[in-house]
Amino acid sequence: MSHTFTGTVSGMTCGHCVASVTEELQELPGVTAVDVTLETGSVTVTSDQPLDREAVSAAVDEAGYQLV
Amino acid sequence: MSHTFTGTVSGMTCGHCVASVTEELQELPGVTAVDVTLETGSVTVTSDQPLDREAVSAAVDEAGYQLV
Numbered sequence: 001m002s003h004t005f006t007g008t009v010s011g012m013t014c015g016h017c018v019a020s021v022t023e024e025l026q027e028l029p030g031v032t033a034v035d036v037t038l039e040t041g042s043v044t045v046t047s048d049q050p051l052d053r054e055a056v057s058a059a060v061d062e063a064g065y066q067l068v
Numbered sequence: 069m070s071h072t073f074t075g076t077v078s079g080m081t082c083g084h085c086v087a088s089v090t091e092e093l094q095e096l097p098g099v100t101a102v103d104v105t106l107e108t109g110s111v112t113v114t115s116d117q118p119l120d121r122e123a124v125s126a127a128v129d130e131a132g133y134q135l136v
Contacts, residue, residue, distance in 0.1 A: 016084030 002032070005045040005056055011065040012038055020063040028059055043067075070100070073113040073124055079133040080106055088131040096127055111135075 009021055018036045021043065025034045030049035036042070043060075045051060057067040077089055086104045089111065093102045098117040104110070111128075113119060125135040 013081035014085060016088065017082055020084065 001048070003047050003050045005043075005047070005051045005053075007043050007053070007056060008041045008068050009036070009043050009060050009065050010041055010068045012036075012041060014038070017063075017065065021060060021065055024059040024063040025056065028055055041068075069116070071115050071118045073111075073115070073119045073121075075111050075121070075124060076109045076136050077104070077111050077128050077133050078109055078136045080104075080109060082106070085131075085133065089128060089133055092127040092131040093124065096123055109136075 012018055012021060015038065018038050022034050022036050025031060025045050028045065028047065028051060030047040031045055032048055033046040035044040045056060060067040080086055080089060083106065086106050090102050090104050093099060093113050096113070096115065096119060098115040099113055100116055101114040103112040113124060128135040
């Protein structure tokens with residue numbers, strides 16, 4: 001079964017930031033797709049197991065940004 | 069003898085942008101030091117042979133930014 005996490009990341013200013021966030025989120029267990037939109041900060045993570053917000057937030061932190 | 073090129077790059081928004089510009093400028097022939105400041109866009113390239121503006125501009129373009 002597929003799970004979808006949606007949230008908003010603040011502080012991204014360019015495509016490099018999007019790439020960094022995407023890269024970290026892709027490393028979360030079971031992730032099958034990541035969509036990050038620079039303009040809105042919108043983040044969608046699709047996974048084959050549920051993701052808790054703490055794990056997503058930690059990955060975003062790792063990239064140098066913040067899940068708000 | 070050491071030569072110094074100074075200029076301004078527009079469009080950099082974060083540290084990743086600075087890293088990209090720095091990386092491209094470091095590949096120019098004879099470059100011994102590169103200093104890029106995000107806040108001002110100021111770029112200083114030190115080299116052991118003169119650098120023409122076209123070459124520096126092309127490197128900045130390659131990184132995805134503009135020498136103004």
